[in-house]
Amino acid sequence: MSDAPHTGSHAASETRPIRLRDALRQARIEAADRTGVVVDLRDAEVARLEILNEALDPLFAQIPAQVDLFDRGISQGDTPRLWVDVVAHVVMGRDKRIYRFVQDTRFGRIVIAESHDAIVIVDAVTDYVARRMIEREHALVATPAAPEPVVVEKPRRGGFWIFALGFIIGALALFGLALFATLRNF
Numbered sequence: 001m002s003d004a005p006h007t008g009s010h011a012a013s014e015t016r017p018i019r020l021r022d023a024l025r026q027a028r029i030e031a032a033d034r035t036g037v038v039v040d041l042r043d044a045e046v047a048r049l050e051i052l053n054e055a056l057d058p059l060f061a062q063i064p065a066q067v068d069l070f071d072r073g074i075s076q077g078d079t080p081r082l083w084v085d086v087v088a089h090v091v092m093g094r095d096k097r098i099y100r101f102v103q104d105t106r107f108g109r110i111v112i113a114e115s116h117d118a119i120v121i122v123d124a125v126t127d128y129v130a131r132r133m134i135e136r137e138h139a140l141v142a143t144p145a146a147p148e149p150v151v152v153e154k155p156r157r158g159g160f161w162i163f164a165l166g167f168i169i170g171a172l173a174l175f176g177l178a179l180f181a182t183l184r185n186f
Contacts, residue, residue: 042080045092049074049082052090052099052118059126069132084125085132088112101125 053074060072070085082090088103093114099121101113113124 041096042076045080045096046074046076048092048097048099048118049080049090052121053082055118055122056125059122059129063129063133067133067136069136070129084128088128090121090125101128103128 053072056072060070063070071083072085073083075081075083079091084090084101087105088101090099090101092098093100098114098116099118100111101121101124102109102111112128113121115121
């Protein structure tokens, strides 16, 4: 009887490490699979954003060169984004198939448009770009032109010599007055 519990506990101690080892191996395989899926999803997001970016090329080709409001590009961080300008971007939705065009405001993020169809988002970005360009025009008209610079004339360089001449004339006048007062007392 003493051998049976000993054998049973010995068998249990041998199966636990092997089972844990197998469980760890299985957990590592699952984590690698999930990581691969996440990488594949991120690559799919970036690819969909690149397709949208190419669809926006004709729109951005029409913007005059002197308008520097827009800085379009894809950022590939944890959440890939297609930036339109500093405050607006397109991000993929949770299902990774829906485009979401959002704008950051001082009151939070607002969704401007959301669709599975890239053409709908292109239309929304076109409307957004047009509104931003009109806002820019209004800001430029509302801002008064810079006033003409006031030209301050430099003082003439003869200032020192005028002072020196005044000093000499004043000293001569005092000397003459003192001489006149002395001669009068005689």
